[in-house]
Structure formats: C-alpha cells, structure tokens
Amino acid sequence: MRRYQRMAAAVAAIAVLSCGCGGMGSSKTADSVEAASVEPAGIPAGDYESWEELLAENDIRAEFAESLSHFAFNSASAVLSAEEGNAVFSPLSLYYALSILGTGASGQTEAEILGALGVSDKAELADQCARLYRRYAYTEEMEGARAEEYGEEVPQSSIKLADSLWISDDISLEPGYQEVCAEDFYTSSYHVDFKAQETAEKIGAWISEQTEGVLAPEMELSPDTVLAIINTLYFYGGWQDTFSEALTEEDAFTRGDGSKVTVPFMNRTDTMKQFIKEEGYTLSALDTNNGCEVLFLLPDAGTDIDAFTGDGDRLREIFAETDDKWKTGEVIWKIPKFSFGSSFDLEEALKSMGMERMFDSLSAEFAGMSQDPLYVDRTI
Numbered sequence: 001m002r003r004y005q006r007m008a009a010a011v012a013a014i015a016v017l018s019c020g021c022g023g024m025g026s027s028k029t030a031d032s033v034e035a036a037s038v039e040p041a042g043i044p045a046g047d048y049e050s051w052e053e054l055l056a057e058n059d060i061r062a063e064f065a066e067s068l069s070h071f072a073f074n075s076a077s078a079v080l081s082a083e084e085g086n087a088v089f090s091p092l093s094l095y096y097a098l099s100i101l102g103t104g105a106s107g108q109t110e111a112e113i114l115g116a117l118g119v120s121d122k123a124e125l126a127d128q129c130a131r132l133y134r135r136y137a138y139t140e141e142m143e144g145a146r147a148e149e150y151g152e153e154v155p156q157s158s159i160k161l162a163d164s165l166w167i168s169d170d171i172s173l174e175p176g177y178q179e180v181c182a183e184d185f186y187t188s189s190y191h192v193d194f195k196a197q198e199t200a201e202k203i204g205a206w207i208s209e210q211t212e213g214v215l216a217p218e219m220e221l222s223p224d225t226v227l228a229i230i231n232t233l234y235f236y237g238g239w240q241d242t243f244s245e246a247l248t249e250e251d252a253f254t255r256g257d258g259s260k261v262t263v264p265f266m267n268r269t270d271t272m273k274q275f276i277k278e279e280g281y282t283l284s285a286l287d288t289n290n291g292c293e294v295l296f297l298l299p300d301a302g303t304d305i306d307a308f309t310g311d312g313d314r315l316r317e318i319f320a321e322t323d324d325k326w327k328t329g330e331v332i333w334k335i336p337k338f339s340f341g342s343s344f345d346l347e348e349a350l351k352s353m354g355m356e357r358m359f360d361s362l363s364a365e366f367a368g369m370s371q372d373p374l375y376v377d378r379t380i
Helices: 048-057 062-080 091-103 107-117 122-149 175-184 197-210 312-319 347-352
Strands: 006-019 158-168 187-192 225-238 249-254 260-278 281-287 293-299 327-336 374-379
Touching: 006 091, 048 122, 062 091, 062 107, 062 312, 062 347, 091 107, 091 122, 091 158, 091 175, 091 225, 107 122, 122 158, 122 175, 158 175, 158 197, 175 187, 187 197, 197 225, 225 374, 249 327, 281 312, 293 312, 347 374
Parallel strands: 158 187
Antiparallel strands: 006 225, 006 374, 158 225, 249 260, 260 281, 260 327, 281 293
C-alpha cells in the first residue's frame, strides 16, 4: 500500500493576547500548571457493555453537537471564502482555542465569543469540551485494546487534541482560570519571557511534539505578547477499504483557473455506493479506519468552488443532507495525491462572525482571566 493512502494532518489555532496598558506592575500569582490527564479506562477488550457505558458517559449533548456543526460551517465559510488556492482549516481546533479564550472573557466580549460558539453558559461549554476530549481518548484506547485481544496490529490511527497556555511573567493570571483550563480543557500552562527568542522556540517545539512532527513552525511572537492560547489537532489514519496500488495512475488534475497538473491518482469503482447528485455538485464519502468519514464535494464543470465556500448555510445544508437525499449506485473514484499547508490571520473572519470586541484594546473584557487589561492582538 502506498504511503499516500494514509493521511497525516495537523493544525494549530493560536490566539495571541497583548496588554491594553503601557506597563504592568503585577507579577504572576500562580505557577505553571500541568494539564489533567485522561486516566486509562483499563476495561477488558471484550467487555462491550462497559465500553459502551463509558463512551455514553462522555457523549456530548445533541444541542452542543448542533452548535459545533453551525460553528464549523460558518467559520469554514468565513475563512475559506477569503482564500485562493488550496487551504486546510480545522473548525474544531479553532473552537477549542476560542472556548479557552471565552472562558476567561467577561461582559460583552464574553457574550460575543459564546454567541459565535453557540453556547450561553461557560460551565456548560467547559463540560462539553471535556467530554469530547475524553471520548476521543477512550475510543482510541478501546480500539487498541480490541486489536491486541484479537491478535491484530494495533492501529496507528489517531485523533489527538492538545491545549496550552503560554503566560508572561509580567501579568497576573487568575489561578481559578488556570485550574479550569487544566481540568476541563486539559491545558498545560507555562510561564515564559516573550522577549526571549527561546520562548518562540519552545512553543514551536511543543506544537511539533503534539502533532508528531507534522507541524514544525518557526514562531514569531511580538515582545509585547503577554499570553498565547494554543490548540493543536493531529489526525492520522487510512482508508477503511484501501485502494489497489495496481490501479494508481498518473493523470491530469484541472485546477480552478483551468490549468492542469499531472499527479498520481488512486482509482476505484464502487458499484453500490451512496452519493448525492444535486444541481451544481456531486457528493459522496469514504470511511477511514479510525471511525471518521471524508466527504468529497465535486462541483459540476463550470461551477466555481466559491459558490459553496462563500455560504456557510449552503455548506451545512449540503454536508448535513438528510438520509432521503442519498442514492445508491455506481461511484467512480479518482483521488489525486495532494500535500499542502496553510496559514491564516483570522481577525477579519472572526469579526465577520460577530467577535469584534476582543480585538479592541480599549473595550476588550477578560476579567475572568486577569485583572490586567488584555485584548487579542492576533489569531492564527
């Protein structure tokens, strides 16, 4: 099996905060804090009932899942519609970074962030994010235990979230805020000197470690930075049903501007596969070996991809189609090999989603985080 039948992808969402005053006289009141850990369940592989109970205990509420869905498509539209060329974006990674930020917000700033996240209560937000985090961890443990039990190769497939706070010694961060971040968002915090180059190197090394080296950024942070909130999301998996290497062939891929590039294509024909065919596009999906699904949207010839990325409601309508829209028939797969990276400054996208106040040095409110006047300087 060729390596590009497996997918390794990673993203990092970073919120960089500065202080809204000329100088600060406070000093740190809390030490660095290690993130809480998800203790292994230790359930025997064959105890299906116990595994089901554990996963059910860590299920997220239907209303929260709906909020995640709305945020995913609204943020994807806001971010991707402003980009040209290939782009990779993770709404879930951004959701966690904004959740940690919103947990420390207050007043109208809090209302704007929580409104964009689709929740009304910070405690509920923290609880649901914690449940989802644990569910990923327990699902991976369960799959590994079952593979060992049945003498199969333990799958390398993984979905891993990680969070961290990087705190200047020049500010006083509320200990209660650090505690919530550590316990509910599994966030480690580190006190650092943002004026030192080694801090940027440490942050880059942390991101690389959490993403298995897929991301190895050379960080550039302003010496005026007093806090950085970072989420990483690492995904590694392969197709549930692999493609035949013998059917891999070079072919031409047509780009949005009409130009062509020759790349290897994996090929397969599924005679009984579900798909949706609507005006302007065809949609179908492939399962991965770690319980995920990759949905492929193919615009009709002459239909620009912006017709989909420019409208979050339409994106959601397409990707969350009801069962009655799906048909079963022949689907011909031609999947090109691809590899690319993206970097976005998200300020304008987040403002378009209603989160404006947090960027204003005069009116941003983060009293739950610190008594120092903080505002968001950059979101990456």
